[in-house]
Amino acid sequence: MQHDLLNQLLKITDEEELILQNRREINKxxxxxxxxxIIESQKFLNQESMITVRKHTRFVDFPKHKHDYIEINYVYNGQYNQKVGNQRINLQQGELLFLNQHIEHETQACAEEDIIINFIILPHFFDFIFSFLTTENRISNFLINSLYNSTQNGQFLYFKVSEVESIQELIKKIIIEIMSPAFMSESTIKLYMGLLMVELIKHADKAEHTEDNPVQHYLIVESLKYIDEHFQSASLNELATKLSQPAYALSKEIKKATNYTFKELLQEKRLNKAKELLESTDMPIASVIDQVGYDNVSYFYRIFKNKYHQTPKQFREHLAKR
Structure with missing residues (x-):
């Protein structure tokens, strides 16, 4: 299977063919x-997807650029030379580089045998990971800054994990699942990605990273976990009591780290859950509203329409027409 995949990835794409023939620069x-x-996720992701993979285009240098998504570079074969911020990195086969959407990088042309897989991931794909992340690790800091940090600090994580078999197997499973989707692929990819994060945390000694900005890890990660687990009835006062913090001080820390208030984070979680229930169940809309923690129907309709530009009924009708 892996040999077949490598042969498939080695094939020259139409874009690469044009570069080899007469174009010595990329078509922006x-x-x-x-x-x-700024490379845009909408160019590669459809409206329903939060993650995809794309083979990096070979034979041409990429000038300085950013992304509006989190990118993970994985060297499937060969090597990958780039300048990330002010640091030059020579990524070797089996190594991983996480780039948040705020960091600028440029890359040297890859040779024919250099197969780089770019994971294109919307930041909120990682929301679910906060339900099991430990409170003090580089990945949680990277994700908090990528998902919420309004200061737009560029960050990267470079994992030299080519010898870690468990990580290599997970990455290849994710690639195959995305490239050849089947029943329950979306859930499978999330589970594999969650396991990958756990394995990377276990091998944090093999990571290089940018200098982290101080973030109140314990308070922020525990706050996000609390919202994820208790969104139906969550309150700032209850959370503050759990964390032994004054409510006003905790509110200030959450706003400082994420650029959102507790109420805004809770509302986002509830709306995302409501959308998920409307998509995946036949539950009556009134029951969905109750299930996500709202008792004011008109208020829910207003904020749902403000976010998704449709009422819940219109949203469901649109799904039925697909």
């Missing part, structure tokens, strides 16, 4: 509609 229109070079 493939990657962005913006004048500044």
């Amino acid at each position: 229109d493939i990657y962005t509609n913006q004048s500044n070079f």
Whole structure:
């Protein structure tokens, strides 16, 4: 299976064929509609997806650019040379590089045998991971800054894990699951990605990283876990009591770290859960509203429409027409 996948990935794409024939620079229109070079997730992700993979285009240098998503570079075969921020990194086969959406990097042209897999991931794909992350680790800091930090600090995590078999197997399973989706693939990918995060945390000694900005890890991660687990009835006062913090001080820390208030984070979680229930169940809309913790129907309709530009009924009707 892995040999077949390598042969598939070694094939020259249409974009690469044009580069080899007469074009010595990338076609930016493939990657962005913006004048500044920020690669856009919408170019590669459909509306229903939060994660995909794409083979990095070979034979041409990529100039300085950012992404509007979290990118993970994985060297499936060969090597990958790039400058991330001010640091030069030579990524070797089996190694991983996490880049948040705020860091600028540029890459050298890859040779034919250099197969780089780019994971394109919307930040909120990682929301679920806060339900099991430990409170003090580099990945939690990276994700908090990527998902919420309004200061737009560029960060990367470089994992030299080519010898860690459990990590290599998980990455290849994720790649195959995304490239050849089957029944329950979306759930399977999330589970594999969660396991990957756990394995990377266990091998944090093999990671290089940018200097972290101080974040109140314990307070923020525990707050996000609390919202994820208790969104139906969550309250700032109850959380503050659990964490032995004054409510006003905890509120200030949450706002400082995430750029959102506790109420805004809770509302986002409830709306996402309501959308999930509308998509995956036949539960009456009134029951969905109750299930996610709202008792004011008109208020729920207002905030749901403000976020998704449709009422819950219209949202469901639109799904039925697909």
